[in-house]
Amino acid sequence: MDYSQQKENHEQEEDEFLDLLSIANASIAYQAMHLSKQPSMTSSYAGYAWMRELMAEDTNPIKCYNMFRMHRDVFNNLTRDLVTRYGLKGSRNTNVEEMVGMFLYMLGHGIGNRVAQERFQRYGETISRHFSLVLNKVCNMGKDLIQPIDRQFQEVPEKIKKDRQFYPYFKDCIGAMDGTHIQAVLPTYDQIRFIGRKGKTTQNVLAVCNFNMEFIYVCVGWEGQAHDTRIFYDAIGRRDAQFPHPPPGKYYLVDAGYPNLTGYLGPYREVRYRLPEFRQGPTPTGHREVFNHAHSSLRSEIERAFGVLKMKWKILTTMPNYPYKKQVQIVIATMALHNFIRKNAVTDTDFETADLDPEYGYSVDHDVVNEGTSASNNNAFLDMAHLRDEIAMNLINS
Structure with missing residues (x-):
């Protein structure tokens, strides 16, 4: 046998040995993983x-x-x-x-x-x-x-009816509207459009609540960069959204980030508005500040509802890496549970705390008032501006 033949036989034997070694290692690994592995679910306290x-x-x-x-x-x-x-x-x-x-x-x-x-x-x-x-x-x-009990909103809410600060001035108010941002986890290629305020990826959520801190409408799934006004117009304009439009003569309270359309009453701009500003400053003076203080006190219902929601369900602030569709479902589910607890619980610590603290939601999710676009040149704005002036003058005269 010549040298080249010997070399070829030696290389073949070496390859066969390496193949056998590889098979042996794979067998050992399989046995360790599947045959001899230590059980992980061993706790007796299942x-x-x-x-x-x-x-x-x-x-x-x-x-x-x-x-x-x-x-x-x-x-x-x-x-x-x-x-x-x-x-x-x-x-x-x-x-x-x-x-x-x-x-x-x-x-x-x-x-x-x-x-x-x-x-x-x-x-x-x-x-x-x-x-x-x-x-x-x-x-x-x-x-x-997550819907109103009576879509005609015929009854004056108990919170307004029983509080001389609000009744009869806000007797036609049926709820409060606002947006909030929920943490979202997205793949790197899709993060930019979800980067909201504070530089974090978020889901922008629009909600309406009644004056018992129950959500009666929610619009979910919007990317963090979406402007509140854009979400608002989409919500009220879609036929399939089941948005609870205010009946004639009724209205929701909104902040300065929303347009003053008929049925949506915002505060005066360029004067104090948020409750912490009044608490830390002098007593409200002038009809604009008096109105804004009452408006903010009543609209804080939505701030406190968001506060309870996020304090109770920590998943909204520490969202795991679920598919985005499931993250959207989780927001809906937590709001449904929020309403279920409010309707069925005789006592609930989170709701009781919020009931006693008018500024409860501000510390959890203090949204910056967005000086959004307002329809300042149309009849709708003039109607709501007239209503706002009328309420403001009645408040200060009383």
Whole structure:
């Protein structure tokens, strides 16, 4: 056998040896990963046991509230409604209570899938599947909850009727409108158009609330750079948006970032407006400041509603890396839950705190008043400007 033949045989033997070594290493790795791996879900305190303890009558009720952001009776009512009215069903290994608990725990604490896996001792696919299922059902519930009870707004709101600061001056006011920014997580190539105020990627959300801090309309999904006025015109102009337009003679309170169209009453510009400015400064003087103080005090309902929303559901400020469509759904779901708690809870710490503090929402999400474009040359503006002057003079004369 010549030298070249020997060299070829040697190289072939070396290749065969390397192939065998590679196969052996792969076998060892497979065994370590799939055959001899240490189980990860080994805690004896699994999710169903934890849920059973929290729901027990002899357990301190504050534990349920801290974990799920609602009291036990509200949790039970929510679970019942999701089952009976919206078709939520448990799986073979997970009952409905644990599924809803997972969902609320993740929303309330702003945690991702991996932390939920450890808390509930469930695998990631299970957590993800149940979270998405409950999310869809709660969003369906939002279609029923996020709307006015009476679209004709025939009754004067109790908050106005019982407060001499507001009645009879604002007797035709039916709610407050404003926008807020919710943290959004986007891929790098799509971030620029979502960069809102403070240089962060956000979702711009428009909402309307009544004077019980309940949301009656929400427009979600807009990129952070979208101007509030653009979102406003889109919301009131779309036939499929179900926007609760104010009936003739009624109106919403808006800030200076919105146009003074018929049905939307804004404050006077170039004078103090926000409540902290009045608290830190002298008593309001002149009809414009007196009006702005009353207007801001009443419109703070939407600020406080946003404040409760973001304090209760931490996921809105620490959004995990979900697809953007799911992030939009999460905003709708938290607002639906917000309304559900407000309607069903006898007591709720977050709402009670906001009820007692007129400036509650300002510390959580202090929006800068945007001196937006106003329709200053049309009849609609003149009508609302006349109404504003009339209310202002009645306030100062009283």
